[in-house]
Amino acid sequence: MDEKLIEIRNLSKYFPGVVALKDVSFDIFKNTVHCIVGENGAGKSTLIKILTGALKRSEGKIKYNGKEYEPHSTRDAMNAGMSVLFQELNVVDQLTVGQNLTLGVEKSRFGFIRKSDKAAQSSEVLKSMDPSISLNEQVLYLSVAQKQVIEITKAITSDANVIVMDEPTAALSEEETERLFEIIKGLKEKNVTVIYITHRLSEIFQIGDYVTVFRDGQMIGTRSVSELSYCRDEVESCAELIKMMLGKVVVEHYVASTVDYNNEVLELTDVSNNKLHDISFALYRGEILGFYGLVGSGKTEIVRVVYGLDESEGSIEIQGKMVQVKDPRTAIVKGISMVPEERRTEGLFTKLSIRENIPIMNMKTVSRYGIASKKKERQIARKYIDEVHIIARDEDQEVALLSGGNQQKVVVSKCLNAESAILLLDEPTRGIDVGAKEEIHNIIRQLSSEGASIIVFSSELPEIINLCDRIILLYDGKIKSEIKNGEDIDTERIMHIVTGGKGDIGAD
Amino acid sequence: MTIRRFRIDVQKLVIVGVLIIIMVVLSILTPKFLTYLNFNNVVMQVSLVMLAGSAVSLLMISGNIDLSIGSVLAFTGVMHAYMSKHWFPTGLSIFFTILLGGVFGLVNGLVVSKLKITSVIATLGAMYIARGLAFIIARADGGANITSGLPGNFEVLGRATVGPIPLHVLIVIAIVIVFIFIQTKTNLGRYAYVIGGNRVSAILSGVRVDAVLITLFVFVGLLTGFCGTILVSRIGSGVPRIGLGFEFDVIVAVVLGGTSIYGGEGSVFGMVIGALIVGFVANGLNLLDVQAFYQVVFKGLILVVAILIDRLIKEKLG
Numbered sequence: 001m002d003e004k005l006i007e008i009r010n011l012s013k014y015f016p017g018v019v020a021l022k023d024v025s026f027d028i029f030k031n032t033v034h035c036i037v038g039e040n041g042a043g044k045s046t047l048i049k050i051l052t053g054a055l056k057r058s059e060g061k062i063k064y065n066g067k068e069y070e071p072h073s074t075r076d077a078m079n080a081g082m083s084v085l086f087q088e089l090n091v092v093d094q095l096t097v098g099q100n101l102t103l104g105v106e107k108s109r110f111g112f113i114r115k116s117d118k119a120a121q122s123s124e125v126l127k128s129m130d131p132s133i134s135l136n137e138q139v140l141y142l143s144v145a146q147k148q149v150i151e152i153t154k155a156i157t158s159d160a161n162v163i164v165m166d167e168p169t170a171a172l173s174e175e176e177t178e179r180l181f182e183i184i185k186g187l188k189e190k191n192v193t194v195i196y197i198t199h200r201l202s203e204i205f206q207i208g209d210y211v212t213v214f215r216d217g218q219m220i221g222t223r224s225v226s227e228l229s230y231c232r233d234e235v236e237s238c239a240e241l242i243k244m245m246l247g248k249v250v251v252e253h254y255v256a257s258t259v260d261y262n263n264e265v266l267e268l269t270d271v272s273n274n275k276l277h278d279i280s281f282a283l284y285r286g287e288i289l290g291f292y293g294l295v296g297s298g299k300t301e302i303v304r305v306v307y308g309l310d311e312s313e314g315s316i317e318i319q320g321k322m323v324q325v326k327d328p329r330t331a332i333v334k335g336i337s338m339v340p341e342e343r344r345t346e347g348l349f350t351k352l353s354i355r356e357n358i359p360i361m362n363m364k365t366v367s368r369y370g371i372a373s374k375k376k377e378r379q380i381a382r383k384y385i386d387e388v389h390i391i392a393r394d395e396d397q398e399v400a401l402l403s404g405g406n407q408q409k410v411v412v413s414k415c416l417n418a419e420s421a422i423l424l425l426d427e428p429t430r431g432i433d434v435g436a437k438e439e440i441h442n443i444i445r446q447l448s449s450e451g452a453s454i455i456v457f458s459s460e461l462p463e464i465i466n467l468c469d470r471i472i473l474l475y476d477g478k479i480k481s482e483i484k485n486g487e488d489i490d491t492e493r494i495m496h497i498v499t500g501g502k503g504d505i506g507a508d
Numbered sequence: 509m510t511i512r513r514f515r516i517d518v519q520k521l522v523i524v525g526v527l528i529i530i531m532v533v534l535s536i537l538t539p540k541f542l543t544y545l546n547f548n549n550v551v552m553q554v555s556l557v558m559l560a561g562s563a564v565s566l567l568m569i570s571g572n573i574d575l576s577i578g579s580v581l582a583f584t585g586v587m588h589a590y591m592s593k594h595w596f597p598t599g600l601s602i603f604f605t606i607l608l609g610g611v612f613g614l615v616n617g618l619v620v621s622k623l624k625i626t627s628v629i630a631t632l633g634a635m636y637i638a639r640g641l642a643f644i645i646a647r648a649d650g651g652a653n654i655t656s657g658l659p660g661n662f663e664v665l666g667r668a669t670v671g672p673i674p675l676h677v678l679i680v681i682a683i684v685i686v687f688i689f690i691q692t693k694t695n696l697g698r699y700a701y702v703i704g705g706n707r708v709s710a711i712l713s714g715v716r717v718d719a720v721l722i723t724l725f726v727f728v729g730l731l732t733g734f735c736g737t738i739l740v741s742r743i744g745s746g747v748p749r750i751g752l753g754f755e756f757d758v759i760v761a762v763v764l765g766g767t768s769i770y771g772g773e774g775s776v777f778g779m780v781i782g783a784l785i786v787g788f789v790a791n792g793l794n795l796l797d798v799q800a801f802y803q804v805v806f807k808g809l810i811l812v813v814a815i816l817i818d819r820l821i822k823e824k825l826g
Contacts (some may be wrong), residue, residue, distance in 0.1 A: 307712075332714040340712050347712065349705045351772050360702060360713045363695045370695045414713065 005053075005161070005193050006029040006241075013046050018404045020046040023059070024219040026212050033184060033194045035204045038214030044197050047214070048164055051195075052084050053077030065161075075294055083155035084164040090146045096134035099124065100150055101157070102167075120252035122157045129153065129183050138319050145176035150182060156190060163187065164195040167295065169203065181207050201499055216339050254485055257448045257469050260285040264320065266336075266422055266451045268306070271314035275301040276477045279314070283455060284420065288448050290468030291457045293498045298475040299457040300341065303426050306455075307331045307338050318422075332361055335417040341426040343404070347411035350400035354392060355381040357399055357410055361418040382412035389439060405436025412443060422448065423454045429463060465489060473497045519766050519821060523781045530785060534792040541795060548674075552742075552785035555680040556735045558780055563727040565779045566697065568726055569760050571619060571704035573626035576612070577732045578754035579638035582747075584609045584660060584736030586642045589654040589662075589746025598661050602737045609733020610726050612638065617725030619717040628660035628800025635755070642748035651717045654746030666742030675736045683731065688776045704771025760807060761786055764814045786810065 006028040013021040017116055028034045038044050048054040051062070053243030062069045064080060071077040084142040091100050121329035123135055139147065139497050142284040148168060155163045163381060165184075167175045170242040184194055184207055196208065204211050212222040258305045269356045276298050291299050308325035316323055318334055325331050328338070340346035349357055354375050359366045366376040381395035388409045399410055408428065415423055425444070429437040444467060448454050458464050463472055465485065473481040473494060479504025483489065497503045529759045534541045560577055567574055577613040584605045592601035610635065619630040644655055668675040710717055740746050766784030767774025768779045786807065793803045 024810070157566075195615045328712050329714040329716055338708075338712065345706065346708050349702050349709055349772075352701065356698065356701075360698070360715065367695050371693055372695055374693075374700060417713075 002065075002172075003027070003030045005065065005432075007061075007063040009061045009063075011050065012060065013050060013055065013059050014058045016401070019217050021050075022215075026222040027072045028193060028195065029210070030193055031188045031191060032209040033188065033196055035196045035211040036214065037201070037211060038197060038205065039101060039129045042214040043216055045166070046196065046217075048084065048166065048195070051077070051162075052082055052164065058469070061108060078158070078160075080434040081103075082159040082164070083158065083160040084166070085151050085155070085163065085239065086166050088152065091147050091150055093138070095134065096140060097126070097137050097139060097142075097150060098123070099132055100139055101135075101154055103154070122153055124155050126150070126153045128178070129253065136383070143176070145172050148172075149183070152187075152490045156192065156472070157189070160192065162193045162195060164197070166197045168196070169198070175314045177203075184325040197333050201495070212421060229459050251436040254367055254466055254468075255445065256485075257288055258349050259287040259446070259469060265318065266306075267315075267317045267320075269317070270303075271305055271316065273301070273310060273312040276312065279305075279479060281472055281479065283453050283491065285453055286448055286451055286471065288444060288454045288456060288468045290464040290471045291455065291474060292459070292461060292464045292471055292494065293474030294459060296476075297491060297498065298477040299474060300426065301455055301460070301477065302474075303424055305340065306424060307336060332393065332418055332420065335421040336424065337361060337418040337420040337422075338424040339408070339411050339426060339428055341430070343380060343411050347414070348407060351398065353398055354385065354390065354402075354410055356394040358384055358417055359411045361414050363488055365417055380417060383489055384410075384416060388413055388416070388443060405432040405437075405440070408432055408436070408440060409443075412440065416447075420450060422456070423452055425454065426457045427459065428456060429458075429460070437463075461494065465491070473503060475500055475503070479503075483504055516580050520776075520778060521817070522821065523765065523778060527687050527781055527788070528786050530535055530788050530792070534795070536542050538795045541792065544672075546791065546795070549556070550784075550787045550791045551677055552674060553790070555674075555677050555755075556739060556759050557761050557783045558684055558789070559680045560728070560731050560735050560740075561752070561761050561779045561783055562722070562776055563731045564758050565765070565767055565774060565776045566687065566691060566700045567724045568759070568767045568769070569704050569771055569774045570616065570618070570700040570721060571707065572724070573611075573631065573769075574616065574722065574725065574728050575628065575631040576616065576634035577637045577728065577735075577758060578751035578756075579642065580612050580729065580732045581736045581739065581751035581754055582749065583612075583638040583642040583645070584733040585740035585750060586736075586746040586748050587646045588655060588737045588742050589658060590645050590649055591688050592659050592662060593649070593654060593657045598664070599696070602665065605737050606730050606733040609736065610730040613726040613729020613819055614722065615731070616729070617722030620725065621721045638672060639748075646746060646748040646766050649746070653748070655744075658745065662742050662772070663741050666738050666740070666744075676742075678739075678767070679734075684776065684780060685732075691776045696720065696723065701772060704773075706772070724805070743822050757786065757807075760811050760814075762810060766818065769816075781813075 004027045008027070009025050011021055012280050013025040017031070024043070024047065036044050036047070048053065050057050053074040053076050058069075064082075069080065071080060071082075092103065095103070098119065100261070102119050123169075124135060126135075127451055129152065130146060133142065133146055133149065136364065145375070152163065167181060172180065184196070187194055198204065198252075208225045210222060210224050213220040235491070248260070261284050264282050265281040269280050279298070279302060281289075291302060293299055301310065305312045306325065308318065308327045308331045316325060317337075325334065325336070344350060349360070358381050358481045359377060363372065365371055368378055378395055384390065384393060385392065390402075390406050390409045390413070392406060399407060402410065428444070429440050432440070441463070444454055444456070456464065456467055469485055469492075470480055471485060473483070475498055480497050482505065483494070531541075540546060558580075564574060564577065579711065581625060587608055591604060593600045593782050595601070596604065616627075616631055616634050619625050620627045623630075645654060662780040670678055691700070699710070699715050702713070702715055703720060704718055739750055743750070762774065762779045763769065763784035764785055765775065765778025765780070766782075769779065789806065789810065790803055795805060
């Protein structure tokens with residue numbers, strides 16, 4: 001029963017300026033459900049990409065079924081029996097269930113597709129998992145849960161020994177989740193090993209046999225679930241697990257900002273759209289407000305509404321006046337700027353230099369009548385390189401060549417140059433080394449002391465606790481709780497609330 | 509000096525070097541090359557490509573393309589002939605024709621940015637529409653082409669010279685300089701690079717993407733309209749069949765000059781050198797009596813080789 005299926009030894013993966021995985025070693029046993037947990041940027045997806053052939057490792061070894069395993073492509077990995085269910089479902093909506101099941105493995109003669117026995121096998125498996133799905137239905141009309149079942153069926157009938165599931169319950173209802181768990185338990189009996197990536201700690205205890213915790217690219221520990229202290233929705237701690245995931249939670253670094261509670265700079269009232277429900281909160285001058293919640297809790301959705309990317313019902317007021325923020329340009333004009341989640345693809349112009357990136361949100365600072373002054377651009381770039389400690393050869397260096405932390409500093413400089421009263425930061429230090437993390441945090445504190453009002457959206461609890469004066473907890477698109485930061489902050493209660501436990505705001 | 513600045517310089521240096529090599533080779537191969545008359549010919553051929561290419565460079569830097577310019581050239585040219593024959597004095601007709609080109613550009617810009625149709629498809633449609641309109645207008649005048657009844661000064665724009673240099677060449681030089689200025693020194697130029705380099709970042713940085721794109725398309729339209737007036741003026745009649753393949757001559761010049769098809773990099777200066785390279789190669793092939801069909805094949809080859817060399821340079825330095 002405890003036979004090793006996959007042995008990972010000293011696995012490392014480097015990208016320019018970033019260590020995504022560092023010296024990871026652990027084993028995955030046959031016919032088990034092995035959970036992998038960690039915050040965003042911890043290295044989970046990098047590991048999976050290496051296992052499934054999408055990325056090549058930089059160092060280390062992987063043994064699969066006793067033999068050395070080094071897939072050169074996703075096809076290689078699939079042929080070896082490794083299959084993946086991503087969050088973005090891999091089914092073709094326009095085809096029928098039957099066609100999807102045989103996609104890629106069609107039997108053909110002279111190019112014409114014939115009915116094969118693979119088809120017979122798949123429909124058997126499908127029926128055993130969810131008899132309500134008919135082969136002739138068009139996939140477009142199925143629910144997310146049913147589409148997942150189709151993918152699982154495909155994996156089984158293609159003789160997969162390993163099915164990797166990436167946050168599979170993110171889009172499922174309670175009932176569908178239960179059904180999925182039944183299916184997963186059944187998979188173990190079909191000689192399939194499941195690698196289950198999740199944020200939701202309670203799930204580990206429902207279906208996991210083992211759990212591996214990642215943090216900052218490193219494997220913190222692997223435990224069998226039975227060893228861990230029990231964690232249920234109601235009362236108890238996932239104490240040991242949380243401690244592993246988050247590292248030390250340091251409260252002593254939090255320094256209260258000087259907040260002017262008489263000066264309300266931003267207020268959202270009953271903001272709703274198809275992902276958010278009745279979001280209401282206020283932001284005060286000089287305050288650092290934090291939003292904490294897991295993937296899918298609504299953090300990004302709130303950012304998008306405030307910054308004018310998504311529509312919503314409800315009202316947004318800036319300095320007491322109702323505003324319609326219809327696009328980012330309007331937001332910037334009204335005094336809101338944003339540091340986006342993905343700095344490379346959303347925050348920067350990687351082919352351009354530092355000097356050309358920084359003024360883009362506010363070209364007025366370097367140009368007159370639409371004509372830009374290179375001299376002013378250099379001055380401004382040098383000013384921020386100095387203030388924010390950007391490590392680069394000079395202001396003409398191409399931004400793509402900077403490290404992650406320095407790239408993020410360029411993005412922050414862009415916003416600083418926009419001279420906004422309100423700054424939104426979406427996962428501001430994700431994937432950034434500890435040193436640069438602290439520098440960016442100091443910049444944020446500095447800004448708030450100068451009167452700016454800041455909202456930090458993060459899935460890293462230590463970051464939220466180190467920075468924010470007030471913390472709003474989100475779950476499933478709703479605000480569950482609002483906490484003032486201080487000495488006696490209860491991190492376990494916070495984790496409990498953001499994983500679906502009872503909060504103290506609104507109906508559950 | 510940073511690598512990037514160095515790399516851009518190297519790129520420009522390389523294409524200028526290629527141009528010089530081609531000129532040297534051709535002057536060795538045939539005595540007819542290094543003559544005033546020949547150079548005059550080449551420049552006249554190439555000047556229209558450079559005129560439209562100035563605006564197209566900026567458009568392609570922003571990640572968009574305009575396949576309709578050959579047809580718009582024909583359409584505006586025919587309109588100029590028609591208008592100056594029936595309605596307006598030549599000067600005014602030139603003015604309105606340019607505006608008409610601008611209107612076409614405006615429509616392209618609106619379709620691409622507001623209707624969210626990719627520029628390839630949008631301008632492909634415009635290409636057929638403009639070509640059709642060109643034939644319709646010519647037909648409305650009576651014959652296949654508008655050849656008679658044109659005002660006496662119709663050919664001035666296309667044929668006049670200022671000393672030894674044709675008038676329209678001087679105009680083209682002036683406009684190229686203006687666009688080099690726009691590309692290097694204005695916010696508009698910066699926005700083009702930014703939109704082409706990373707459109708999502710541009711939107712999130714508050715760049716008015718729609719306004720910029722529409723402006724760039726309008727510029728292309730205006731300059732194409734201008735090309736139309738110059739060409740029909742040079743020919744002396746409104747011919748709807750002109751400009752076939754013009755868009756590709758321009759695109760080849762722009763890409764040869766260092767502009768990526770995907771946008772985010774390139775320059776107007778590069779386009780100028782690119783246009784000269786293509787012009788001289790075509791000219792050389794003519795002088796060496798190479799058949800026209802081979803020339804077309806050659807142009808295609810130049811394009812592919814240019815892109816490969818560009819990639820090689822990038823990989824070596826990046």
